[in-house]
Amino acid sequence: GQSLEQPSEVTAVEGAIVQINCTYQTSGFYGLSWYQQHDGGAPTFLSYNGLDGLEETGRFSSFLSRSDSYGYLLLQELQMKDSASYFCAVREGGVNTGFQKLVFGTGTRLLVSP
Amino acid sequence: DVKVTQSSRYLVKRTGEKVFLECVQDMDHENMFWYRQDPGLGLRLIYFSYDVKMKEKGDIPEGYSVSREKKERFSLILESASTNQTSMYLCASNGGGEGPGELFFGEGSRLTVL
Numbered sequence: 001g002q003s004l005e006q007p008s009e010v011t012a013v014e015g016a017i018v019q020i021n022c023t024y025q026t027s028g029f030y031g032l033s034w035y036q037q038h039d040g041g042a043p044t045f046l047s048y049n050g051l052d053g054l055e056e057t058g059r060f061s062s063f064l065s066r067s068d069s070y071g072y073l074l075l076q077e078l079q080m081k082d083s084a085s086y087f088c089a090v091r092e093g094g095v096n097t098g099f100q101k102l103v104f105g106t107g108t109r110l111l112v113s114p
Numbered sequence: 115d116v117k118v119t120q121s122s123r124y125l126v127k128r129t130g131e132k133v134f135l136e137c138v139q140d141m142d143h144e145n146m147f148w149y150r151q152d153p154g155l156g157l158r159l160i161y162f163s164y165d166v167k168m169k170e171k172g173d174i175p176e177g178y179s180v181s182r183e184k185k186e187r188f189s190l191i192l193e194s195a196s197t198n199q200t201s202m203y204l205c206a207s208n209g210g211g212e213g214p215g216e217l218f219f220g221e222g223s224r225l226t227v228l
Contacts, residue, residue: 104149
């Protein structure tokens with residue numbers, strides 16, 4: 001089977017930096033994605049790491065270490081609108097690499113205060 | 115804009131009823147997915163499909179079935195709804211032209227079974 005672990009809740013203040021960690025156990029690992037979900041909204045894609053290292057997209061960065069089965073999402077210059085739930089998701093592939101599924105973690109609720 | 119549309123945002127059904135949740139995507143995506151989301155449990159994969167008339171069980175398929183007669187439409191069926199199927203149901207899709215870890219989600223269908 002597969003399992004992903006991430007903290008249930010993180011709090012921070014505006015302007016700060018926060019890191020949300022994700023550790024995983026899975027077979028057929030192809031990559032790690034991050035999603036953001038505001039209350040009442042649909043999950044939206046933030047980033048994907050298929051290889052080790054850091055991927056940067058504006059204020060958000062994501063890191064992957066496949067040897068450690070570990071990744072994190074780094075949010076900089078936090079804003080109130082960043083208050084949301086953040087999910088890591090492991091991409092598991094089939095025999096055909098065009099065929100894939102994502103297995104999600106339980107989510108981290110980020111609360112940003114003034 | 116890419117779009118995944120779920121037919122109903124809110125449904126209330128009685129135990130034992132047959133329930134259909136419809137999902138349509140306009141992006142010509144090969145892959146479509148049904149997840150359910152429950153507090154503290156994250157998103158759990160029910161079924162997915164990587165081609166018309168193809169279906170694969172996810173992590174929690176019991177009590178559900180799916181249908182994919184056309185590429186753009188993926189239906190989730192609860193043959194006999196039970197109270198433990200009260201949940202938020204999320205449909206998603208992706209295809210070969212998208213990033214490997216990126217899913218596009220619909221707004222969700224909140225089902226209550228009484």
